[in-house]
Amino acid sequence: MKKLSKHLLAFSIIMLMMLPLISLAADGPLDLLEETGIGTGSDGIPGTGNLPELIGNIIKFFLSFLGILAVILILYAGFLWMTAGGDTGKVDKAKAYIKNAVIGIIIIMSAYILTTFIIENVSTILE
DSSP, X not given: OHHHHHHHHHHHHHHHHHXXXXXXXXXXXXXXXXXXXXXXXXXXXXXXXXXXXXXXXXXXXXXXXXXXXXXXXXXXXXXXXHTSTTOHHHHHHHHHHXXXXXXXXXXXXXXXXXXXXXHHHHHHHHO
């Protein structure tokens, strides 16, 4: 039962994060792409017309999603710590979660910066 409630909580959080996308669904997918600046290429296929920028945008999206998950993990660890009730095992578990999430955020931010740097330089070379 406890495992089911964790999965239900995770599903609820994911659905809550998807609400803005659901509200934009009425505009149509191509309108949403144009509003975000992605637009369509000269051949009518959605994209910027510049492959490195498209790949960079996809990588940045996934890294942003991972960053959000890391922040949620920190919030969960804080909740565990606050509800530990003096149990040192739970406090140590929460500290480990926080430490790992902070390391993850540092790695994600480094990957994001590196991706941005590489994509900008490749785009200027190809122009």
